[in-house]
Amino acid sequence: MNNNDPLDLEIRLDALIRGELAEPERQETLDRVATDESARRLLADMLDCRRRARQAFGYDGIEGKIAEGMSQVLSRLPRPAGTARPQRRRMLGWPLATAASLLLAAGIGLWAMRQNAPAGPTIQTMQAAGPVIPESTPAQLARLRGLWGAIASGDSATWILVRNGGDNFGQEPSSGAPAEGGAVSVRCVFAGSDGTILDDFQILVPASTVSPLAVGEAARLAGRPVVCDVSAGVGWVALHVKVDDKAGRPVGVQGTVKTGQGPVQIGEFRLGEREVKVFLQAIRLS
Amino acid sequence: MDEKKIAAWYPVLFRTALRLTGSVTDAADLTQQAFCRAIEHWDSFQHNCSPLTWMYRILVNGMKDWSRRETTRRAAPLDEWAPLIEDPDGPGVPETAARNEQLMILRKAIGALAQPMRQAFVATVLDGYSYREAAELLGVPVGTVASRVNAARTELSQTMRQRFPEA
Numbered sequence: 250m251n252n253n254d255p256l257d258l259e260i261r262l263d264a265l266i267r268g269e270l271a272e273p274e275r276q277e278t279l280d281r282v283a284t285d286e287s288a289r290r291l292l293a294d295m296l297d298c299r300r301r302a303r304q305a306f307g308y309d310g311i312e313g314k315i316a317e318g319m320s321q322v323l324s325r326l327p328r329p330a331g332t333a334r335p336q337r338r339r340m341l342g343w344p345l346a347t348a349a350s351l352l353l354a355a356g357i358g359l360w361a362m363r364q365n366a367p368a369g370p371t372i373q374t375m376q377a378a379g380p381v382i383p384e385s386t387p388a389q390l391a392r393l394r395g396l397w398g399a400i401a402s403g404d405s406a407t408w409i410l411v412r413n414g415g416d417n418f419g420q421e422p423s424s425g426a427p428a429e430g431g432a433v434s435v436r437c438v439f440a441g442s443d444g445t446i447l448d449d450f451q452i453l454v455p456a457s458t459v460s461p462l463a464v465g466e467a468a469r470l471a472g473r474p475v476v477c478d479v480s481a482g483v484g485w486v487a488l489h490v491k492v493d494d495k496a497g498r499p500v501g502v503q504g505t506v507k508t509g510q511g512p513v514q515i516g517e518f519r520l521g522e523r524e525v526k527v528f529l530q531a532i533r534l535s
Numbered sequence: 536m537d538e539k540k541i542a543a544w545y546p547v548l549f550r551t552a553l554r555l556t557g558s559v560t561d562a563a564d565l566t567q568q569a570f571c572r573a574i575e576h577w578d579s580f581q582h583n584c585s586p587l588t589w590m591y592r593i594l595v596n597g598m599k600d601w602s603r604r605e606t607t608r609r610a611a612p613l614d615e616w617a618p619l620i621e622d623p624d625g626p627g628v629p630e631t632a633a634r635n636e637q638l639m640i641l642r643k644a645i646g647a648l649a650q651p652m653r654q655a656f657v658a659t660v661l662d663g664y665s666y667r668e669a670a671e672l673l674g675v676p677v678g679t680v681a682s683r684v685n686a687a688r689t690e691l692s693q694t695m696r697q698r699f700p701e702a
Contacts, residue, residue, distance in 0.1 A: 255685070256678050256681040256682055256685065257678075259666075259681045259684070259685055260666050260667075260677060260678070260681050263659070263665060263666045263681075264665065264666075267665055269665060294688065294692075295688070298660060298688050298691070298692075299660050301638075301641060302641065302645060302656075302660050302661055302691075303660075303661060304638060305638040305639075305641040305642045305645070306554075306642060306661060308550060308553075308661070311549070311550075311553065311559060314549070314559055314562075314563055315545060315546050315549050317563075318545065318549060318563045318566055318567055319541060319542065319545040319546075321567060322541055322545060322566075322567055322570040322571070322574075323538055323541055325570075325571060325574060326536065326537070326538065326541070326574065469542070472542055472545070
């Protein structure tokens with residue numbers, strides 16, 4: 250990145266908020282945002298301008314229409330050979346075990362590709378047929394600690410959405426009390442009943458929040474935005490996630506985990522024909 | 536074409552169609568038609584431009600057919616279809632009116648931008664094309680798009696500050 254070229258920075262930030270930067274560049278750009286006040290201002294300016302302009306033209310109210318149209322287009326996609334939907338649950342014995350292993354392996358591969366972790370992460374098996382969620386490496390935690398230290402201000406409760414695979418990156422001050430006692434990394438993973446990871450996000454929040462911090466679009470499921478409220482207290486984190494189904498009805502789950510505990514399934518819900526399991530993990534950063 | 540591409544491109548093309556037709560229903564129909572055509576002809580895509588630009592051209596061609604059919608209707612300009620924000624749980628009437636006025640002024644300010652700036656701003660900020668995609672659509676270097684969007688933001692910010700110094 251050319252640090253002296255503001256247009257180069259603007260192009261990088263555009264790619265960052267769209268989730269289009271590959272890992273080394275993404276990391277470099279995040280570090281720049283964390284350490285450079287003018288980069289932070291530019292990012293905030295770009296996000297704020299987009300929000301206001303879209304609001305001014307009524308784009309805020311079209312999410313449902315977009316999701317509806319998108320699901321219709323997806324249903325017209327030709328299904329590749331060999332990926333036909335399983336017909337019945339009566340398929341027992343080794344064929345089922347083999348299929349489950351293949352799906353599990355595909356899930357691990359997909360996750361590994363998405364994570365692109367710098368040093369081999371420890372793999373932790375959640376449950377025999379569930380998804381496999383890698384733990385954060387010490388290097389990743391150190392980076393998050395640095396990010397929190399650089400961005401979170403001491404006079405407001407702040408959250409930072411680190412990764413959501415979409416274009417919603419930012420920080421937002423709340424009207425809560427001053428953030429004290431460091432931060433907690435909250436990871437949420439959505440998985441299908443076959444173990445496939447559908448989406449995930451990670452938010453840094455103060456270790457103790459006065460009121461729930463609301464995140465407008467933490468992830469996307471079936472093309473629809475997932476909204477969440479997250480709260481943290483001494484030794485625990487609570488998360489409420491919800492998404493509108495096709496009929497516009499909110500579905501979701503809420504649950505609490507102990508800080509430091511491995512990923513825990515806090516519930517599941519049905520979104521259209523799909524069963525969605527929700528896993529939550531909270532790691533203290535300081 | 537796969538699910539990931541559809542998830543990335545559908546919102547962008549839908550917003551483009553909405554801006555050009557002024558109708559949510561027509562935008563949904565046209566976007567779906569464009570995707571159906573693209574899925575059908577995906578194997579014949581020549582890769583002489585980005586896939587999104589190719590999709591954009593399919594959409595615009597569909598739009599031309601649509602506007603020929605629409606003999607009795609004309610696409611309303613953006614300012615006419617944009618709904619005023621009325622949130623029953625939100626601020627009271629005076630605050631809502633003030634907010635609507637701000638949004639109306641912002642819409643007008645965007646419409647009053649010089650054409651090169653407006654094109655770059657609308658393509659990236661409103662429709663959601665990346666700077667690189669917008670550069671290809673507009674036929675200018677990506678740095679020019681970034682420069683125009685940056686200038687548009689500055690101008691809009693100045694306009695809004697002059698009109699609403701207290702905000």
